[in-house]
Amino acid sequence: MKLNEKEVEILEILQKDARFEATDIAKMIGLSEAEVAETIRRLEEEKVIVHYATLVDWAKMDNYTGVTAMIDVKVTPKRGVGFDEVAERIYRFKEVSSVYLMSGVYDLSVTVEGKSMNEIARFVSEKLSTLDSVVSTTTHFQLKKYKHDGMIYTTKLEDNRIVVSP
Amino acid sequence: MTVTKSYVAKSVEQMRPSGIRKFFDLAATMEGVVSLGVGEPDFVTTWSVREAAINSLERGFTSYTANAGLIELRREISYYMTGRFHVEYSPKEEIIVTVGASQALDIAMRAITDPGDEIIVVEPCFVSYAPLVELAGGRAVTIGTTDETGFKLQPEQLEAAITTKTKAVLLCYPNNPTGTQLDREDLELIADIVRKHDLLVIADEIYAELAYDQPHTSIAALDGMRERTILINGFSKGFAMTGWRLGFTCAPKEISSAMLKIHQYAMMCASTPAQYAAIEALQHGMSDVESMKKDYRQRRNYMVQSFKEIGLDCHLPGGAFYVFPSIQSTGLTSEQFAEQLLLEEKVAVVPGSVFGEGGEGYIRCSYASSMSQLQEAVKRISRFLEKRKGRAI
Numbered sequence: 001m002k003l004n005e006k007e008v009e010i011l012e013i014l015q016k017d018a019r020f021e022a023t024d025i026a027k028m029i030g031l032s033e034a035e036v037a038e039t040i041r042r043l044e045e046e047k048v049i050v051h052y053a054t055l056v057d058w059a060k061m062d063n064y065t066g067v068t069a070m071i072d073v074k075v076t077p078k079r080g081v082g083f084d085e086v087a088e089r090i091y092r093f094k095e096v097s098s099v100y101l102m103s104g105v106y107d108l109s110v111t112v113e114g115k116s117m118n119e120i121a122r123f124v125s126e127k128l129s130t131l132d133s134v135v136s137t138t139t140h141f142q143l144k145k146y147k148h149d150g151m152i153y154t155t156k157l158e159d160n161r162i163v164v165s166p
Numbered sequence: 167m168t169v170t171k172s173y174v175a176k177s178v179e180q181m182r183p184s185g186i187r188k189f190f191d192l193a194a195t196m197e198g199v200v201s202l203g204v205g206e207p208d209f210v211t212t213w214s215v216r217e218a219a220i221n222s223l224e225r226g227f228t229s230y231t232a233n234a235g236l237i238e239l240r241r242e243i244s245y246y247m248t249g250r251f252h253v254e255y256s257p258k259e260e261i262i263v264t265v266g267a268s269q270a271l272d273i274a275m276r277a278i279t280d281p282g283d284e285i286i287v288v289e290p291c292f293v294s295y296a297p298l299v300e301l302a303g304g305r306a307v308t309i310g311t312t313d314e315t316g317f318k319l320q321p322e323q324l325e326a327a328i329t330t331k332t333k334a335v336l337l338c339y340p341n342n343p344t345g346t347q348l349d350r351e352d353l354e355l356i357a358d359i360v361r362k363h364d365l366l367v368i369a370d371e372i373y374a375e376l377a378y379d380q381p382h383t384s385i386a387a388l389d390g391m392r393e394r395t396i397l398i399n400g401f402s403k404g405f406a407m408t409g410w411r412l413g414f415t416c417a418p419k420e421i422s423s424a425m426l427k428i429h430q431y432a433m434m435c436a437s438t439p440a441q442y443a444a445i446e447a448l449q450h451g452m453s454d455v456e457s458m459k460k461d462y463r464q465r466r467n468y469m470v471q472s473f474k475e476i477g478l479d480c481h482l483p484g485g486a487f488y489v490f491p492s493i494q495s496t497g498l499t500s501e502q503f504a505e506q507l508l509l510e511e512k513v514a515v516v517p518g519s520v521f522g523e524g525g526e527g528y529i530r531c532s533y534a535s536s537m538s539q540l541q542e543a544v545k546r547i548s549r550f551l552e553k554r555k556g557r558a559i
Contacts, residue, residue: 012460013464024541026471027467027468027471027472028465028467028468029464029467030471157210159208161201161204161206161208162190162204163190163193163199163204164186164203164514164516165203165204165205166186166205166293166294
């Protein structure tokens with residue numbers, strides 16, 4: 001699918017901040033509001049824009065116990081379907097938040113979110129490693145989130161420029 | 167014993183303080199101000215550039231550099247000027263690294279000005295030009311540009327301002343405060359006159375990286391102009407490095423060695439960590455410049471369009487990060503407008519009048535701020551204008 005310059009620009013703006021409204025984007029890139037709205041609608045329909053969500057820093061919540069693990073999974077690919085079939089078997093689990101096919105020493109990188117370490121341990125031992133194609137798994141728990149999707153979680157940059165300057 | 171006389175030099179006593187100062191003092195005491203008054207990028211210097219400076223400190227590079235700056239940096243500047251603006255300068259003899267473009271302007275003025283020499287200054291412009299000319303012992307002859315020509319200097323205006331005492335013309339494009347950019351054709355007409363009268367050009371091209379509609383043409387790149395141009399550029403705006411205070415001059419050998427004399431006595435050299443940072447900026451920072459420029463372009467479009475919608479006429483500025491809308495429909499002077507806007511809606515802008523002839527009736531609005539700040543500013547300005555509608559002027 002070939003995207004034109006304006007479509008790319010719209011996507012870049014929305015990727016930075018999904019809450020930009022068509023009327024403002026229109027002013028920023030020199031299209032009419034209707035054209036922007038129509039382009040966004042089309043990009044949504046084509047699934048180029050997959051979804052809009054909010055980045056939440058759950059660590060801010062008192063007594064939050066949720067954990068995230070990144071699991072390196074080695075699998076045996078199957079003739080005809082390659083890695084796709086086993087990837088699908090894995091990503092259908094609701095605990096799984098992302099699945100990537102990787103180059104290097106393992107095949108699939110799987111991110112799993114759970115309410116506790118136990119819950120993830122159970123998922124890995126009972127669901128993931130018991131799949132036929134799965135050869136081995138290595139589980140890494142995330143300890144702290146510093147930066148995610150280009151956003152820094154830990155510190156807030158303040159504007160300390162002087163208010164008026166030449 | 168009591169002091170009975172003023173020790174301050176007459177020439178300094180007579181200098182007007184920068185008109186921006188007043189608004190700074192007022193705005194600085196207020197909470198919740200949305201500022202469109204800022205003349206510097208909102209971006210923080212790219213991490214890789216900051217990291218290069220940290221690394222230079224860790225390795226103990228804390229001594230003076232050559233007066234003209236680190237030769238590695240001057241080489242990078244030379245490549246950059248050739249690649250980007252198609253003008254070649256010898257790193258050894260024609261490039262001086264300075265403490266910001268401001269110091270570059272100062273040594274340029276002092277190197278060329280004899281008592282009584284006239285330097286033509288095109289207004290509205292950066293507040294320091296005329297004072298620097300005067301401090302150097304020259305006389306600033308101002309030309310006011312107007313909105314009808316998009317604040318572009320007109321060849322006939324230049325021609326009319328030239329006298330037998332004229333030494334040089336000081337140009338700044340893309341311009342602070344109007345954002346006006348001159349394209350090659352505009353520059354050719356000016357260069358013709360400069361050559362005809364055998365003048366020098368001091369070209370302050372500090373905003374050259376921030377040209378949005380077409381790549382910046384340097385006047386030094388035009389036929390026969392390299393030999394009569396002092397180019398001034400730096401890292402503050404395009405590379406978001408204002409606080410590092412790092413600029414440079416590119417000029418023919420004879421003028422460069424004259425400027426270097428002043429520089430070595432007055433400044434010795436620019437800050438060493440900043441110079442190491444600048445090497446990294448030129449070697450690996452261009453993609454960051456491009457990405458900031460893309461954001462600025464979107465914000466420029468947003469501001470011009472939004473101002474039009476709320477009734478502030480505005481030409482589309484080709485560069486820098488300023489829009490310069492007319493506020494004449496309100497019947498207020500630009501200073502009244504700026505002051506009332508600050509007090510009533512807590513939006514800081516700079517009155518056009520502080521930038522000299524042609525600036526009255528306009529305000530300078532910087533869009534070097536996040537989109538959310540700009541959206542808020544537009545909302546407040548719109549409310550401010552709404553309140554004035556129907557009011558007797």
